[in-house]
Every structure is written in C-alpha cells, then in structure tokens.
Amino acid sequence: MTSRPGATRRLPDVRQEPFEAIVTEFGPMVLRVCRAVLGPADADDAWSETFLSAMKAYPDLRPGSNVEAWLVTIAHRKAIDQWRGRARRAIPVADVPEAAGSHSSTGVPGTWDSDLWDALKALPPKQRQSVAYHYLAGLSYADVASVLGGSGAAARRAAADGIATLRKSQLVQTPQGEPR
Amino acid sequence: MMTTAQPPGSDEDLFASLLADDDEAQRRLHARLVGDAAEAGILDVAYRTVDSPVGPLLLAATEKGLVRVAYATEGHDAVLGQLADRISPRVLRAPARLDEVAQEIEEYFAGQRFAFDLTLDFQLSQGFRRTVLSHLPRIGYGTTATYAAVAAAAGNPKAVRAVGTACARNPLPVVVPCHRVVRTDGTLGQYVGGTEAKKALLSLESAA
Numbered sequence A: 001m002t003s004r005p006g007a008t009r010r011l012p013d014v015r016q017e018p019f020e021a022i023v024t025e026f027g028p029m030v031l032r033v034c035r036a037v038l039g040p041a042d043a044d045d046a047w048s049e050t051f052l053s054a055m056k057a058y059p060d061l062r063p064g065s066n067v068e069a070w071l072v073t074i075a076h077r078k079a080i081d082q083w084r085g086r087a088r089r090a091i092p093v094a095d096v097p098e099a100a101g102s103h104s105s106t107g108v109p110g111t112w113d114s115d116l117w118d119a120l121k122a123l124p125p126k127q128r129q130s131v132a133y134h135y136l137a138g139l140s141y142a143d144v145a146s147v148l149g150g151s152g153a154a155a156r157r158a159a160a161d162g163i164a165t166l167r168k169s170q171l172v173q174t175p176q177g178e179p180r
Numbered sequence B: 001m002m003t004t005a006q007p008p009g010s011d012e013d014l015f016a017s018l019l020a021d022d023d024e025a026q027r028r029l030h031a032r033l034v035g036d037a038a039e040a041g042i043l044d045v046a047y048r049t050v051d052s053p054v055g056p057l058l059l060a061a062t063e064k065g066l067v068r069v070a071y072a073t074e075g076h077d078a079v080l081g082q083l084a085d086r087i088s089p090r091v092l093r094a095p096a097r098l099d100e101v102a103q104e105i106e107e108y109f110a111g112q113r114f115a116f117d118l119t120l121d122f123q124l125s126q127g128f129r130r131t132v133l134s135h136l137p138r139i140g141y142g143t144t145a146t147y148a149a150v151a152a153a154a155g156n157p158k159a160v161r162a163v164g165t166a167c168a169r170n171p172l173p174v175v176v177p178c179h180r181v182v183r184t185d186g187t188l189g190q191y192v193g194g195t196e197a198k199k200a201l202l203s204l205e206s207a208a
Helices: A019-038 A040-060 A067-089 A112-121 A125-136 A141-148 A152-173 B023-039 B076-086 B095-109 B127-138 B147-153 B160-168 B195-207
Strands: B045-050 B057-061 B066-070 B091-093
Touching (some): A019 A040, A019 B091, A112 A125, A141 A152, B023 B091, B066 B076, B076 B091
Antiparallel strands (some): B045 B057
C-alpha cells in the first residue's frame, strides 16, 4: 500500500491517534462505501462490523499506514461475508443478489438509495467495488487493486466501465433530475 | 439516441446524493460502535466532557475506573493523545459510560457533594506520587493542608518538592483534591488548572 503525504501528520511523540479520531475522520467515507457496495439495507451492519474489527486490530496498525486503504480492506471483507451470508439464506445466483424483503430504501427519486442504488446494484460486483473504492473512498487504482486483487490497470478499467454504465443509466432514467 | 439531457457533469455530481454528509447516521452508528466495543471488552478508554464553573472538564475512564480529569488549559486533544499513548489507542467518546462521574462532579460544583464516591484508576501515577495522591482525599472538604504536612503524612517529611510535583501532575484533579494543598506561608501555590481555578474551588468549598 502506498501512503499519501497527508497521512503523516501525527506528532512524532504520539504513536497513534485515539480511535475516536479515526471514526470521526473516516466514518462518513466508510458508510458511503458500504452503501454503494451493499445497498441501504445492509450498510449499517457492514459499517458497524468494519469499525468493530478495525478497533480490535487498531493497536497493531503500523504508524504511517494508509488508514483509508486499511479500512476499505476490512469493509471489503465484511461485504463479502454479507454476500456469502445472503447466498446461504437465499437461492444461489450468479450475480450478487439483493436480500429479498430487506430493502429499507426511501424509494424517493433522486436520493442515493433510490435512483443511484438502482443503478449501482445493476453493475457487476467488481465494477461496483472499483467505482466505490476509487471514487467514494478516494483510493488510488494501485490501492484498489491491492484490495480487490488483480492489477491497477484492471481496476482502472473496471471503474471506467462502471462509471460509463452509471452515466448512461442516470441520463436515461433521470434527465435533468426529472422522475422517469 | 434522442435525449435532450445535459452532458454529464463531473463524477462528483454523479455521486452527489451519496457524498452528502449524513450526521444522523454517523451518530446512530457511533452509539452502536460504543455498545459493541464495550460488549467485546475493547473499549479501553471512554471519555466525555462536562461543563463546570472552572471551564469544560475532560473525564476519561478505563474498565477499572476514572483515570483522568483534565482542564481545558491542558488541551483536551493533547490529553486524549497521551491516553492513547500511555493506556491504549482504543479510545472512544462514550458519555453514558461516565454519567455517574459527571453527576458527582456537577453535584460538587453545586455545593451539594463534599466527597466523591467513585472508583479510581491510578495507573497514570507511580511510586511516591501515587502514595501522595492516595493521601489527598484525607484532607477534608473546606480545609487545606501544607505541602510539608502532606510530605510527612506520606512518610517522607523531606520530600516537600516531590509533593509539589505529585500535585502538579495529578491526573485526577478536582476528584483527588490537590487543590487543598497550599504553601506553608498560606499562599495558594501552583495548580494544574491554574491559580484562578484553585482559588475558585477553595472558595466554593469554604462557602458551602
């Protein structure tokens, strides 16, 4: 993992920031990623499991680590756990299914858990993850690749394909914010 | 394709609805994390602040008890950094865990409490300093003792300066009453929260 210049702002005599500072700084980013990857029904659980796991492991995190990439890696594993859990509960299908009956979205057109989530959940998982980890978490493609496996170029391609599909669906479904 | 829609904007526009801050969700999730962490036994340091006539006080507790009280002049962020360093970086703002402490402190500043009934964690003080601090609660509410008297009570009459240091570095001011220790000549002497705070506490206690 690479470390960004902004990640090394702690004082030399303080080994680690209080975990509260990590939650404050990165909590919103992790929630966006969980929402984009898992959808509204499961995002809260994934966020909670991510930060509980992160807090357990936090004392062993090396100073100077890229905290965003570390948290996204944990969130990524939690998302996979949730998909596996769903697959055990439901009939297995090739694509990532949405848990039946657990959709808690407001369904209000123009809000993220309606139009945007409808478009995101239609993407293949790898594209959705690449889009979320690069555009919402701000990870470099190299870091996205280290989370997902594969090359940075492949992560860049998956994100570009995902964005292209999202744009098309947004244009077709909600021109200038009008409900379809 | 027959679309009259404007060309797509930046990628940020695409995600505008997801990028908006959701403070309500953060509060809900933070509270859930505090509960989960406590249940898992990994909430090593819980903290909150409480308003007082001598400014906002930071209160921090481990599972063993109250471990730190800090004045604003000490810099609450700096103190939290020290706690992360010396005790554990698993630090969360968890007001409910310190409700009892906050209530006793509020009663004290209202002149309705003359002694604290709290479990204390003295792990931030060692050796003679810890011995000195353990003697301070014996100085009764509304009274004072000299540094020399405390040194004698702690078993080392010559260690007057060390008593001064122990008081200056008291990790639990207000609750462990180092403000009741004064100079032999009757002047107040230094205080971790500043001389004005020391004066305020002593006049509060003499008025009650």
